[in-house]
Amino acid sequence: MSVLLEATGLAVEYHRRGGPTVRAVDGVDLRLNRGEILGLVGESGCGKSTLGRAVVGLLPAAAGEIRFAGHPVAPLGRRRRPRQLRGLQMVFQDPYASLNPRRRVGEQIADGYLLGGVARAETVRRTGELLERVGLAADAASRYPHEFSGGQRQRIAIARALATDPSCIIADEPISALDASAQASVANLLVALVRELDMGMVFISHDLSVVRQIADRTAVMYLGRVVEVGPTQQLWSAPAHPYTRALIAAVPRADGAGVLPVELPGDVPDPARPPTGCRFHPRCPLARPECVRHDPPLVALSGDRAAACVLQNAGEPARPLGELDPAASPAQK
């Protein structure tokens, strides 16, 4: 499998006037393979959107490096994007804000073709094809964004991203603003496109159950760090990091059983003043005395997994957390 997008030691900082510098992303290593969907999950404020924006060059990196198909990704300035980075596109959360309300849908999609050097006459035909590909009628091109529902607008935003013939899409909460039935169909569309066009996709979402369904691998972020990454099914059935386990336990299931989800006490700490040692230790039910001082790095486990926790040993299979619990069952409170 070839690596499509890779971040190494990536850090992104926000500077607030009169306030401390906030490291929203602090030393992240992440790779995306061609043809792969990588889910990126975590609570709000964990830095997942910042990471997404940094890897496409919308935010400058304070440290580290991003490479897309072998080329370094530099922050976008006012100039046009270098040709070799045009294959890296983004789909945003809010299709009401990401489309220009005063330009016809077709014109907005054609921008991508024109940049790629396609003749203007040719763009009309291709725009129509693209609209059909995302499940809309070709004549939608002559209409304005306000004539469409939220789900349809997100399809238009996806079509616009596809016009540059991308090999990698960063989708930041692409279905969160949509209605229940539109969520499933837009998620299906993204998955189908990634598979058909052999692209890579980073799917950023706070909705863990959708990520579980569509992502090949999942990365879990906490307070600016990736704390666990691995194949989605293994990560879900046997999480290696206590934070991953807490996130999964908090998802309510629509099974009619009436089981209350498990609460993870405490809030995400202020990223300007992260806790000492392991950043999760103040909320961790399995924290040990050394976790207050020791900041565990993300280490590779066997089976393409990695975790940043003292309970896991490099190169070994992930230890199941259940048997490490001090109390018998985590569900009892």
Add this chain to the structure above:
Amino acid sequence: MGALLEVENLTVWLATRRGPQKAVDDVSFHVDAGEIFGLAGESGSGKTMTAMALLGLLPHAARTSGRAVFDGRDLLSMSAKQLRSVRGRHIAMVSQDPSTSLHPMLTVETQLTEHMRHHLGLGRSEARGRATELLATVRIPDPERALSAHPAQFSGGMRQRIAIAVALACQPRLLLADEPTTALDVTVQAGILRLLDRLRREQDLAVVVITHDLGVMSAVTDRICVMYGGRLAETGPRQDVLNQPRHPYTRGLLDALPHPEGGAAALRPVPGSPPPLGRVPEGCPFHPRCGFALPSCRTERPAPVLVGEAHTSACPPDPLGGAA
């Protein structure tokens, strides 16, 4: 024991440019004390308008018919003044976004004690004492200090806890919670759902939870009512509605959810989208999207029929009836 809230044939017309349009159409349900009742549906299904009608908070020029009897009195025929003595006192509301439901410039103490002093006639120190207790009830750390803080000093989850504390200030008997956890992370959501469950057990509080999230429904409710196009599609005990749905719309919503076991199978969306206000089709409102629709569904307005114990479905063909 009679129901705490009994809604009968509630209909709400909203004024639009094309004349009055039905946002809620002949809806009936009841809520018992200490019960968590769920109103489910997509946007535009009429679930929020149902709650607003109960509180007398509908937009101007909206009209209602039917009855909503709370504690022996019909909320829909009350004067504005009578409603003010009920709203915030006996019926309280928590909305989706705690950053807009709390006043940004007032301290937590002012917002918590205002209702108590107005409705209960408490003095300043008495109200302050009770406000501290309330913050402790909703598990705000260091309640004494939190009283003098402003909403912006808290995280989203903490703000929603404060909004719940404000709603509980006068010990209401019914809490209307409109998407109370939709804007929150799952970890924080879990805490709020546990809080609602504790309040109903400890204080006999009745809660109407309005949400499109069937996972949330499954976690906390006793009974669920699914709305579509302003009408009731299905009502019944939580286990029955979620495990053996009888209305094709409920089935479709459940099928659209990611599978609990994960796997590579594609999601199964309900085809089409819900009808906007004033464009609700004749006959069964769901028939254009329904895989089981018969010719009669286009013309005949379906009435809810009993399909199990306390379980009704507004789908007379009952195509899912044999599935159980």
